[in-house]
Amino acid sequence: MLFCYITFRSITGAQLGAKLLNRAGLNHLMMRSPQSMAKNGCGYALRVKGRDLYPAVELLRQGNAPYQKLFGDYGSGGMEEVAL
Amino acid sequence: MIYLDNGATTFQKPPQVMEAVAYAMTHYASPGRGGYPAAMEAGGAVFAVREQIGELFDAAVEQVVFTTSATHGLNIAIKSLVKPGDRVVVSGFEHNAVVRPLYALDADIQVAGQKLFDQTDTLNAFDRAITADTNAVICTHVSNVFGYVLPVERIANLCRQRRVPFIIDASQSAGILSLSLQETGADFVAMPGHKGLYGPQGTGILLCNRPAKPLLEGGTGSNSRDFAMPEFLPDGLEAGTQNVAGIWGLGAGIGFVAGLGVDKIREQEGILHKKMVAELYNHPNIRLFTGANQIGVLSFQVEGMDCQRVAEVLGEAGIAVRSGLHCAPMAHQSGGTLEAGTVRASVGIFNTMEEIGAFVKVLQKIPQGNRQKLPITT
Numbered sequence: 183m184l185f186c187y188i189t190f191r192s193i194t195g196a197q198l199g200a201k202l203l204n205r206a207g208l209n210h211l212m213m214r215s216p217q218s219m220a221k222n223g224c225g226y227a228l229r230v231k232g233r234d235l236y237p238a239v240e241l242l243r244q245g246n247a248p249y250q251k252l253f254g255d256y257g258s259g260g261m262e263e264v265a266l
Numbered sequence: 267m268i269y270l271d272n273g274a275t276t277f278q279k280p281p282q283v284m285e286a287v288a289y290a291m292t293h294y295a296s297p298g299r300g301g302y303p304a305a306m307e308a309g310g311a312v313f314a315v316r317e318q319i320g321e322l323f324d325a326a327v328e329q330v331v332f333t334t335s336a337t338h339g340l341n342i343a344i345k346s347l348v349k350p351g352d353r354v355v356v357s358g359f360e361h362n363a364v365v366r367p368l369y370a371l372d373a374d375i376q377v378a379g380q381k382l383f384d385q386t387d388t389l390n391a392f393d394r395a396i397t398a399d400t401n402a403v404i405c406t407h408v409s410n411v412f413g414y415v416l417p418v419e420r421i422a423n424l425c426r427q428r429r430v431p432f433i434i435d436a437s438q439s440a441g442i443l444s445l446s447l448q449e450t451g452a453d454f455v456a457m458p459g460h461k462g463l464y465g466p467q468g469t470g471i472l473l474c475n476r477p478a479k480p481l482l483e484g485g486t487g488s489n490s491r492d493f494a495m496p497e498f499l500p501d502g503l504e505a506g507t508q509n510v511a512g513i514w515g516l517g518a519g520i521g522f523v524a525g526l527g528v529d530k531i532r533e534q535e536g537i538l539h540k541k542m543v544a545e546l547y548n549h550p551n552i553r554l555f556t557g558a559n560q561i562g563v564l565s566f567q568v569e570g571m572d573c574q575r576v577a578e579v580l581g582e583a584g585i586a587v588r589s590g591l592h593c594a595p596m597a598h599q600s601g602g603t604l605e606a607g608t609v610r611a612s613v614g615i616f617n618t619m620e621e622i623g624a625f626v627k628v629l630q631k632i633p634q635g636n637r638q639k640l641p642i643t644t
Contacts, residue, residue, distance in 0.1 A: 191488055191489065191496070191498060191501075192298070192486075192487075192488040192496070192498065192500075192501045193297070193298040193309050193313075193487060193488070194313065194316070194327060194328055194500055194501070195328075197309065197310070197313040197327075198327060198328075212306065213301055213306075214300070214301035221491070222488075222489045222490070222491050222492060223488075223489055223490025223491035223492065224299075224487050224488055224489070224490040225488060225489075226298075
C-alpha cells in the first residue's frame with residue numbers, strides 16, 4: 183500500500199487528528215476526501231504513508247479523535263477500504 | 267475621546283486585531299469547503315482560534331461554536347432547551363438577549379434574586395426557585411447594568427445536583443473573570459467576541475456541553491448528501507460561510523487577553539473602577555450603584571438630571587458613556603431604576619487613571635453648571 187486515507191466527518195475532526203499526528207512527528211497531509219471515499223458527501227481526510235497507517239490509527243484512537251473509514255491506495259488508480 | 271462604554275463593546279482594540287482581520291481578508295478563503303491552500307489555511311486559522319478558546323475556557327475544540335454574537339448563542343442555547351410553557355429560573359439581572367427569547371417562547375419565567383451585590387441572597391433565591399418542575403436555569407455572570415458578579419459556579423452546583431440544565435451568559439465576564447466549561451458543568455456558555463475578548467464586532471462564541479438545535483440550516487462542508495443538518499458539533503450549529511476575518515481577529519484579541527492574563531486584566535480594571543467609586547462616592551448629587559462583588563461597570567444617577575442629559579454632557583466633554591436601560595429592563599427593575607434608567611461607565615484595559623480623573627472632573631462640575639436648566643427625571 184502506497185498511501186492510506188483516514189476519513190473524518192468534519193474538518194474539525196480531521197484537524198484534531200492532524201494535531202495528534204503532528205505531535206507525534208508522523209508525516210501526513212490533510213486534504214478534502216476524494217469523492218469516492220466521501221459517501222456522505224463532503225469530508226476531510228488525512229493521507230499517511232502506508233507504513234504509517236497502524237501508528238496513525240493508534241494515535242487517533244488514543245487521542246479520542248474519531249475517524250470514519252480507512253482507504254488504501256495501492257497505486258492502481260482505485261481506493262480500497264481497509265479494515266484494521 | 268475617552269471611551270468608557272466597554273460594556274457595550276471594547277471600541278479600542280489591540281493593533282494586532284486589526285492586522286489579523288486585514289491579513290485574513292487578503293489570505294483566507296472559505297474554511298471547510300475547498301482543498302486549495304487559501305481554503306485549507308482558512309480552516310487551519312479557524313481551528314487555531316477554536317483551540318485558543320478551548321484553552322481559555324477549558325473546553326474541547328468540538329465544543330466551541332462560533333456565533334455572530336452572545337445574543338445568537340443565547341438564542342441557540344435557549345431554543346435548544348426551552349419549550350413553550352417551560353418553567354425557567356433566571357436571575358433578576360438578565361439582559362433582553364435572555365428575556366426576549368424566553369418571552370417569545372411563552373416560557374414561565376421565574377425571577378430569582380433581585381438584591382444587588384449580595385451573592386448569598388442570590389444563591390439562596392436560586393436554591394428556593396429551582397424546583398422539581400424547573401426545566402432550565404439561566405444566569406448572567408456579570409450584570410451589564412451594575413457590574414454585579416453573580417455566583418454562577420455555585421448556581422451551577424445547584425443545577426448539577428438537581429439535574430437541571432444551566433446556561434451562563436458570560437457577555438460581561440469573558441476575558442475578565444475565569445470560567446471553566448468543564449468545572450461549572452454548564453450546558454451552554456454564551457459570550458460575545460467583541461467585548462472583553464477584544465475581537466471584532468460580529469463575533470461570538472457558544473460553548474456547548476450537549477447537543478443543540480441549530481437556528482440556521484445550510485451548508486457546513488460536511489455530510490453534504492444528507493438533507494438534514496449534521497448533528498455533531500461544531501458543524502451542526504455553523505451553517506453558512508464563517509466570518510473568517512472576524513474569527514481570526516478574535517484569535518488575536520484572545521491572544522492579547524491570554525498574554526496579559528485574565529487576572530491581570532481584572533486587577534487593572536478593578537483599580538480604575540475603584541478610583542471612579544472613590545472619587546464619586548461622597549458626591550452629594552450622585553447616586554452610585556456600587557458594592558461588593560462588582561467589576562468593570564459602574565451605574566449612577568445625577569440628582570435632578572435625566573440620565574441621557576448626563577451622558578450628553580459627558581459626551582460634549584469627549585467622554586463616551588451609555589445611558590438608559592442598557593437593554594436590560596429586568597436588571598433595572600431589580601435595581602429600582604426602571605423608570606429613570608442610569609448612566610453607565612464601563613472600563614477596559616486601555617483606560618487610564620488620567621481618563622478616569624477627567625471623567626470624574628466633568629461629573630463634579632455638572633450640578634453647579636447645568637443642573638438648574640436641565641429636565642428633571644420623573
